Amino acid sequence: MENRIYNFSAGPAILPLDVLKEAKEDFVSYKGTGMSVMEMSHRSKTYDDIIKAAERDIRTLLNIGDDYAVLFLQGGATLQFSMVPLNIMAPNNKADYIVTGSWSKKAVKEAKRVGDVNIAASSEESNFNNIPKQEDMKLDAEASYVHFTSNNTIFGTQFSAEPSVGDVPLVCDASSDILHKKIDVNKYGLIYAGAQKNMGPAGVALVIIKKNLLDRAPADLHTYLNYNTHVEKDSMYNTPSTYGIYIIGLVAKWLIGLGGLDVMYKMNLEKAALLYDFMDASGGYFSGTAAKEDRSLMNVTFRLPNEDLEKKLISEAADKGFSGLKGHRSVGGLRASIYNAFPKKGVEDLVEFMKNFKVNN
Numbered sequence: 001m002e003n004r005i006y007n008f009s010a011g012p013a014i015l016p017l018d019v020l021k022e023a024k025e026d027f028v029s030y031k032g033t034g035m036s037v038m039e040m041s042h043r044s045k046t047y048d049d050i051i052k053a054a055e056r057d058i059r060t061l062l063n064i065g066d067d068y069a070v071l072f073l074q075g076g077a078t079l080q081f082s083m084v085p086l087n088i089m090a091p092n093n094k095a096d097y098i099v100t101g102s103w104s105k106k107a108v109k110e111a112k113r114v115g116d117v118n119i120a121a122s123s124e125e126s127n128f129n130n131i132p133k134q135e136d137m138k139l140d141a142e143a144s145y146v147h148f149t150s151n152n153t154i155f156g157t158q159f160s161a162e163p164s165v166g167d168v169p170l171v172c173d174a175s176s177d178i179l180h181k182k183i184d185v186n187k188y189g190l191i192y193a194g195a196q197k198n199m200g201p202a203g204v205a206l207v208i209i210k211k212n213l214l215d216r217a218p219a220d221l222h223t224y225l226n227y228n229t230h231v232e233k234d235s236m237y238n239t240p241s242t243y244g245i246y247i248i249g250l251v252a253k254w255l256i257g258l259g260g261l262d263v264m265y266k267m268n269l270e271k272a273a274l275l276y277d278f279m280d281a282s283g284g285y286f287s288g289t290a291a292k293e294d295r296s297l298m299n300v301t302f303r304l305p306n307e308d309l310e311k312k313l314i315s316e317a318a319d320k321g322f323s324g325l326k327g328h329r330s331v332g333g334l335r336a337s338i339y340n341a342f343p344k345k346g347v348e349d350l351v352e353f354m355k356n357f358k359v360n361n
């Protein structure tokens with residue numbers, strides 16, 4: 001339909017077609033205002049309704065209580081690698097990091113500039129093909145927080161449940177699996193996510209922070225880097241990414257319309273199972289790179305018997321309208337990113353294509 005292809009890009013990634021259509025409908029003149037959302041003041045009543053609805057719907061989807069603030073910030077998930085330690089590494093000036101991929105490592109790099117980082121566990125030795133086991137985590141009960149990456153976009157692994165961290169606040173980079181299922185936000189001190197994988201366009205980072213952590217920010221912290229600034233001004237201390245937040249709001253509304261995150265999760269389980277089950281039954285021709293029990297529902301990483309076949313498959317797939325299947329260079333092989341918005345039919349068609357490719361090669 002409308003020349004759309006199957007977009008397996010890891011990010012920026014596919015958005016729900018219904019959302020794009022609704023945005024198109026309102027693109028030139030938003031609901032009779034005579035202007036695009038992109039052209040209106042962030043201080044206008046119309047825009048205020050848009051950002052409030054986006055926040056409300058995200059709160060509804062994740063059942064977020066009043067003891068948490070929900071922020072729409074800029075600087076991507078990457079700025080959060082710095083903002084998190086700058087704001088909440090006090091008072092003990094040390095934090096635990098569970099390292100499960102390149103993004104966790106980048107988070108560690110910035111945290112080290114602020115205080116002491118304890119690597120509570122790492123799967124780097126096995127090129128991040130698994131998630132460390134709870135019993136192998138060396139957590140420090142005095143740490144100011146524990147940081148983990150819920151889904152490893154590059155390596156195709158995912159935590160099936162949060163690590164248990166006792167009373168230490170849990171901080172999560174959920175950039176590539178936010179809203180893929182219901183989680184209990186009360187288990188977390190802070191959750192952050194760049195929007196452009198599972199939630200909207202690039203340019204917005206969602207931050208959900210427990211309000212009692214806000215007093216930890218040092219008094220001399222730069223105004224813009226301080227979460228309190230953004231909480232006090234409802235994410236409008238300066239001009240936010242107005243259009244990005246608008247699209248996130250449409251995505252949240254779309255999820256609610258589907259029946260919420262339990263329905264979404266069921267669909268995600270089905271989509272991922274289609275692909276993994278087919279790979280597992282291929283007699284080793286298509287082999288998953290992640291440990292079975294840690295496989296991601298969002299990014300399916302796999303290899304073929306050799307690199308020539310991988311190249312051939314990627315190129316033939318592209319001709320047939322399956323785009324973005326090349327794996328990240330640090331893993332090699334292929335990666336099919338099948339986020340919330342990716343249709344089941346696209347996974348079925350990919351499996352059919354892979355079946356035929358195997359027969360012919």
Ligand SMILES: *Cc1c(COP(=O)(O)O)cnc(C)c1O
Nearest residue numbers: 076077078103153173175176194
């Ligand atoms: C993409 C990604 C990031 C980086 O996001 P930006 O918004 O580009 O800064 C961080 N963490 C994870 C898990 C990611 O997938």
